[in-house]
Amino acid sequence: MSQKKQVKNKSGYIMLGMVGLLYIIFYFFNVQKTEAALLASLDVLKMIAPILIVVFFLIALLNTFIDEKSIAKHLGEESGFKGWLIVLLGGILSHGPGYIWYPMLQQLRKKGALDGLVIAFIYARAIKLPWLPLMINYFGVNFTIVLSFYIILGAFVQGVITNKLK
């Protein structure tokens, strides 16, 4: 294992240790709230576990059956309009918290996907299809349509800027 990778692995354990320490400190100040925080974390873990399994299964499939050539064709320099369509639709349709998609997106980058397309995918995730009815309920149809339109446009523009700056 490379030294860089070891440092990365260590940073995860350090961060976990710090969060553990925070829980211990908060526990002394407010037992009930700290227990509630722990339960809330467990709820998040339960919620993301199935999606996490799907994401890692997708990574395995990606690594086994999709090679650098096809990634370059669909999400690389030569991807064109189709590449944008894939990432914008993929971003809108993907579920769960953004961070569980990061390992898969990093795999795509390693295989030749453009950074701009990855950034566009992440930004397009700001449209949360299942929650749109609630947004309409609070802010109205016009607001929801206009904001969604600008999010898609913003995702595209951010992707273009990223690709230009590379």
Place this chain on the structure above:
Amino acid sequence: MKKTPHRIKTTLLNTFKSLQAIAPMLLAVIGMVGLFETFITPQMIHSLFDGNIIHDMFLGTTAGAVSVGQPFLSYIIGGELLKEGISLYAVTAFILSFVTLGVIQLPLEFSIFGTRFTIMRNLLSLIFAFIISWASIYTLTLIKGYIS
């Protein structure tokens, strides 16, 4: 070329290893999410706004970036803020940064994507929280005088 069953086995093993590698950071982020959801209340967020559009947009973006939870929470908090007279500019910036920025998950993002990509993505999301909020409300005003 390796045979497919062998390739699947190797890939599954590698996938498991990468899951194992990000597990501590992922658990740390989830732990922080629980703490924030419990200790940072909507009332705390509301008390920060003062009525100035630029100031409130900046605060909305910051509050959204440090808040965590399901996206619907941002709609509920945003809806309540709007009812209490906070500008739609600030509320839109809050909703946007709630789902596109994440201070809590930054260490995880750095460790997976590296420094350059992470800074680039977050900087763009920050700038676009302002641009999209302004553009959305401006468009709505043009469409039908959405806000008076």
